[in-house]
Amino acid sequence: MFDIDRYFEHLGYTGGRERSADNLRELHKKHMMTVPFDNSRNAPKGLAIWDDVDAGVDAFHEALIVEGRGGICHEHSGLFRGALLELGYDVSIVSAGVRGANDQFGPDLEHMMNVVRLDGEQWLVDVGFAGPSFIEPVRISPEVQSQYGFDYRVVESGDYLVLERRTRAKDWHAVYRFTLTERKLTEWKAIASGENDDPVWHWAGEMIAAGTLIYGRAYDNGQLLLVGRRYLRAEDGQEHVRVLAKTDEYQAVIRNVLLQDA
Template identity: 30%
Template sequence: MDVDAYLDRIGADRSTSLRELHRAHLVAVPFENLGIHLGETISLHPEDLFDKIVRRRRGGFCYELNGAVAIVLEELGYAVARVGVRVHSGERFGPILDHLALLVTDHDGEQWLFDVGFGAHSTYPLKVSERGEQKDPGGVFVIAPTPEGDLLVSRDGQPEYQVEPRARDLGDFEPACWWQQTWPGSHFRKGTICTRLDGDGRITISGRKLVRTDQKGRTERALDGDAELLAAYRELFGVVLDRAVS
């Protein structure tokens, strides 16, 4: 992994703090599932992650984004644990390894939940040891231990996901990554999404709809025709595609 090239991709350098690395990544690299709908094979090999995110200036989903930045953080001297997450669907928690997040220990020995691969989540890392409310531009977060030894992460009073704090290899997530790409019931196959942080708001292309959210509220408009859709990907996300998908 060419760490300096990766940092340049997100507008950071080796002196950038862990807190600001998190925000910079969310601004520069979109959460997107376009590869699945383009028929691309998603690989978690470090060289392939670097090629997609840095050379081709694309984004990805959790296994790719957190998988790649974990390597960068380790090269910068942080201790990184790749951990499995059960995402709450609104009714129940999904299977373990449904999501990949990171537990990162900083140079002072403090551990943080670092997650740049969930789409809309916290703008900054969350302190794992804090049991009170953590106010963030993305919402009010609470991390609470469960009787089983996991960590329940809630946002604005609602369960977001549950972290199993056991460190895993990135390869452990490969079957789940394949499953998310191929299972007909996977929400990643039901429609395209491309989203990134924009100030304290968010800019998103969902299917053929452009959505902007900020402190003033939400606006949306249709993107008419392939040319307008491809131009929006290129101008708003730096994503250059040779054909439209939706």
Template identity: 30%
Template sequence: MTFEVDIYLSRLGLSTLSKTEEDLHILQTRQMQAIAFENVLPLLGTVPDLDPGAVWNKLVLDGRGGYCMEQNTLLGAALENAGFNHRPLLARVRMGSAKGGPRCHLAFVVRLKGTDWLVDAGFGGPGPRVPLKIELGTEHQVLRETFRFTEDMAAGEIVLERKTPEGWFQLYGFDDMLPAQTDIEMSNFYCARSPQSPFPSNLMMARTTGSGRVSLFNRTLRQENSFGVKTEELADAAALHRALSGCFLLSYGAETAEAIWNRLPVEASEAA
């Protein structure tokens, strides 16, 4: 990837980037605000290209978003450019289950002044919007959301959990295995094409804002801010197109919105 820092920072609405804890937080937060999590390509039958140049063109130059493999490929390049000590990880998504699935979520561990941080711009709706210090049992308050890390000794994993009204909800687990690029490519193919993956059969989008987040699961648009939560069912492809550009800041045209609409499940959807 020819990483042009000025162009990347302009995409995020930033002017500078340095190797500090504050800038690490700003980096993840602003990428999640500027570049939406979305799975349009897998939904339309295409495996996203993880070539660094392809990721750069799609997410930075073309004004589109991506799912974890793409989002965190771009974030990794930014971490590299800023000089952060970082390593990739492939986590096992749990989403409430006591056990994880395949290693199919890409994120990073950043070591800064002797402390490890989980840095992840690509988990979508339920994920943290800022880096989290990896300390077992510590509760991290992020706006109206609370996260913690626990240890699953049987699986040999650190598990990221989110607090819900029903209790702690397991998001994903990870260990110290350092994945090769071929591992990441295989995980990308599984996410985009496997019948067991949600991405080929459901539209999933999320973008954080200064006071909350907006998400879309198939036809259900959910907007959350400090005043509460508003949900609505999109009526047609035109409404979807307006949401793509207005809520998610994406440059997809009306024809793409129509193609996406035609791929959505007919049954009523539920909020992301």
């Protein structure tokens, strides 16, 4: 069963429980620092990663908090959404298509996150994106918002809103695009069951099934991301990337990201 006290204890969250932007920011950051992204259990599943999308907050709490494992987007999103709903926040599920290496966006249901409406503003809340992205929620606004040396904004592009990020050394680039259309978990279940026969999903599933492992976690002023052997550390507005050729170094980084050797 989901236990918000145990969840807070696991995160080391001692902030208030009233609805506020400050509490939302702190809780978001604590989750990202404490519960890692880890697709190693799901990488071989292909489109079957969506089979348990509706497993519920109790199941996600058991896996990520009680068992102390990392998870993927819908597990993180579902757990965090359950906590916010218990605290009385106004939360909805939205989806995004992630920008790929070719600068093209994936399908609209490629990624799951949440939107929180609070004091007349809308906040993009996403604790389940491997990154690098943002550590604290981002207001859905074209106004530039800075976090730990990185800048963020949400701009309109045709029928979509696009989350953009900027390092100190580079211009703006898109992270993903989304709409504010509220999504239902049954939409992802349709993908898992094959009812959604968009060939893009088959291509994406094959890529996932190829076994690329992804690990990610935030720390106090930055983020760690390991995609295959490519290791990225984002800190103070800068990104440092290297390839981990040695197996012992690769394993050490995984342990660090998963908080097993931090």
